Each structure stands twice: as C-alpha cells, then as structure tokens.
Amino acid sequence: MRSRSQAPQGKSGPDTSSGSGVALAFRLGAEFVSGVLVGSLIGYGIDYFLAISPWxxxxxxxxxxxxxxxxxxxxxxxxxxxxxxAL
Structure with missing residues (x-):
C-alpha cells in the first residue's frame, strides 16, 4: 500500500498537455504583438519629432x-x- 506522502510515478518527459499548448500560443501571440506595437510606437515618435510623417x-x-x-x-x-x- 502506498502512503499519502509518496507522489504517483508518471512520465518524466516534457509536458505535452493541452494547457501547455495554450500557454505557448499566448506567448507566441504576445511576442508578435509586442514587436509590432514597439516598432509602431518608435516610428510614431520619430514622425512626431522629425516631422517626416508617415515614413x-x-x-x-x-x-x-x-x-x-x-x-x-x-x-x-x-x-x-x-x-x-527561449531567450
């Protein structure tokens, strides 16, 4: 009989559950959106200060x-x- 303090033995490989996939999808989406937003904000700032809108x-x-x-x-x-x- 197994005592309550012992953890059940299972796979020791990488987590392939659907929750892990959803977390990865949110992370990838956030990486993309943040890159576009930061680039757009920098471009807007350059346009504002150098008056070269919309380039x-x-x-x-x-x-x-x-x-x-x-x-x-x-x-x-x-x-x-x-x-x-990753990074």
Missing part, C-alpha cells in the same frame, strides 16, 4: 513586424528542442 511609422512598423516574427521563431525553436526556454 517613420511605416518603416518601423515593418521592422517591428520582422522582430515579432523573429521572436516567435526563437521561442518556438527553444520549445521544440525540449528545453522549454
């Missing part, structure tokens, strides 16, 4: 888009290697 916003929104995609790829790659940790 700063356009360029830095695209740079933010690229940064968001790159961050998503890094996070997904770190997750797929089994480490679960």
């Amino acid at each position: 700063g916003l356009i360029v830095f929104t695209l740079v933010g888009f690229g940064a968001g995609v790159l961050n998503m790829l890094r996070a997904a790659e770190g997750r797929s290697r089994g480490g679960g940790k």
Whole structure:
C-alpha cells in the first residue's frame, strides 16, 4: 500500500498537455504583438519629432513586424528542442 506522502510515478518527459499548448500560443501571440506595437510606437515618435510623417511609422512598423516574427521563431525553436526556454 502506498502512503499519502509518496507522489504517483508518471512520465518524466516534457509536458505535452493541452494547457501547455495554450500557454505557448499566448506567448507566441504576445511576442508578435509586442514587436509590432514597439516598432509602431518608435516610428510614431520619430514622425512626431522629425516631422517626416508617415515614413517613420511605416518603416518601423515593418521592422517591428520582422522582430515579432523573429521572436516567435526563437521561442518556438527553444520549445521544440525540449528545453522549454527561449531567450
């Protein structure tokens, strides 16, 4: 008979439950959205101070888009290697 203080033995591999997948999806979405927002805000600030509207916003929104995609790829790659940790 097993005592209550002993934990049940199970798999020791990576967590593949659906909760883990949902957490990863939220993280990837947040990585992308934050990249685009930061790029857009920087572009807006450049437009405001240098009076070159709308070019700063356009360029830095695209740079933010690229940064968001790159961050998503890094996070997904770190997750797929089994480490679960990315930058």
